[in-house]
Amino acid sequence: MQTVNRPTALGLSILLHGGLLLAGLIAWPFTAHRPPVHITPVTLMTAAEIAPLRAAEEAAEPQQAQVEKPEPAPAKEQPPPKPTPPAPKPPAPAPPPKPAKPEPAPKPVAKAVAPAKPSKPEAKPLNLNDLARTLAAASPPSPPPRPVAAAPKGPTQAEKDAMARQAEGEARAAAANALQAIGNKIADNWNLSCASAEDRSIVVRLRIDLGVNGGLIAVKPDKYDRVEDIPDPKVRAAAIGAVSAARAAAPFTGLPAESYSEWRTHLYTFPASELCAERMRGR
């Protein structure tokens, strides 16, 4: 039987866990709750476009007099039927993957308001000399640096900081674009009937979990396990519609895998009353 050198193992363990802690602390700030991203509103459909109403004559045909006919016995409703298992096996909820199909290019997000869009991310690798020249040109003239013997060849701290800032900016922009693309696609699939036009504030918040390939892993109300658990019937109805929109919109293709952690799990707010009220004001 081999024996382990206890102090060595302990030192290794502390080193390993210290590293993990450092990684955790670095990751921590990125998990902070960020301000909402607003999708730019586009023109809503006009009343004439949405609901061509049927003429009454279409509905009522028979109008024969039934004078003094005794009222038929009212229909008795019973509890929902015992769930009879359907004969064939239900189809798998997720559509089969299409491996051969090339991944489409990321959806343009021109409609979305990108929060402080920095420079466009460039495909070519970052050129440190160009970056140094840019920084030098941008910075105010400073006294010539004192010659330093055996100066290091790599990038200076300022260059490193600039690189980090640029990389972070690019990642944030990519994540913001991804979120806007997701939001736009959900909005495209969100049909709002505005039955409860403006009698109160109906807002639905859904938590949506996505896979790295943009597939829908889970969608549920923010504060409830299931849509059916929402007690207010009007909010519940709005949530049914919002969940349906998220399911119809998935999968979300063309999302940047490198910023997966930024769009993997997000809250999506559906301000139903607000949009219906806007519609009312515009009628």
Next chain:
Amino acid sequence: MRKILTAAFVVLAAQLAAVGAWSQPQGEVVISRANIAPIVIAAPGFSGAGPHGTELAEIIRNNLGRSGLFSPVDPLRYIDKDVQFSTYPAFPNWKLVGSQYLVTGQVSRGASGLLTVDFRLWDVNAAQEVKGVGAHFEAAEESWRRIGHQISDKIYAQLTGEAGYFDTRIAFVSESGPKTAKRRVLTLMDQDGYNPQFLGGPDATAQIFTPRFSSSGQEVVYMALRDSGSQLYLFNLETSRTETLGRYEGMALGPRFSPDGSKVAFSVARRGNADIFVANVRAGGAPTQLTSDPNIDASPSFSPDGRQIVFNSDRAGSPQLYIMGADGAGARRLSSGSGRYTTPVWSPDPTDQWIAFTKQTGATFHIGIMRPDGSDERLLTESYLDEGPSWAPNGRLLIFSRESPGSGPRLWTVDLTGRIIQPAAYSGPGSDPGWSPMLK
């Protein structure tokens, strides 16, 4: 050693916490646009050996479509024409025709001879059943249309969050004959225009006005006008019995039940003056006079809790809306705009209260609504002659009568937003509509 173990545990705990934090939402996205459009729904004919499977689906499509909040898919576009209730639908086929939701059902005849109907509602995008909607009905065969209405109500309630209104009836006055010898008879029909019943009146000479349902839906109160004067009547729908509601000097007008059905408020006009009275339907006795000013007070309507009454009065010069306590105390003016306000009626929805009214501005008539404090007045319609609104039991829809120059009155409906306005599903001449509560 203990310190080292504690430190290691803290490190691990911190790391686990950090990892756990990744599964928390990273932020929030606000979806600030939507397709403001009706909900697209498909309802193929119900399967099973029982009768009316095709017609039940048609009732559901018609009801939901007429609400303006749903857009039923034309059955001619269905890929699956024969949908079995007991099997999972082929969701991709329903997605292809643009349907968001699907209704499936089956009809059979039970051993007792009763019609049995089951239905389910499916979310096509989620490829799963919408929970808590599907139901099983048993009824005598002659009630099959009511089953269709009750299924429509369940779907409407689940997908809009509002109570349904399809399993209801309309009482109204159907008019026939030339203008000089018009006959006005009490008529009942389902809200979708089917099963019209021409009930006439207490006798062949009486002209019927303003039929209104009790809160139980079992009684209708109306005014019958004869050469000898007017009288109020109660008609019991279960027994088909007609009773008079007292005799009054002058002309009794505009009767309406209290929410609990125990009282009827109305006005009595005599010698150029009209005042509001309340009669106790069950206990009988002399009616209580609520107003006594020298002007015309008319068209009383109770609040949903029965504590207040809205009415119109010309005490300020022209007809305006006023609210008072159910005992007649504390009358205050409600309407403030120009024009003549008449026939106020309080919405039955206690959670979202409105008062609907007829408003005349110049030569134009409107159906409008305002809050019980007089705020937020909105005119929903505009025409040559719109009048006499009555609320659907869910408080989202109004039925009223509209008359165009040279033609008789017709029944129309408008929703609370004024967006969905259309002729009612009854093409004959009709006026003075009163919407029933949900049928029991």
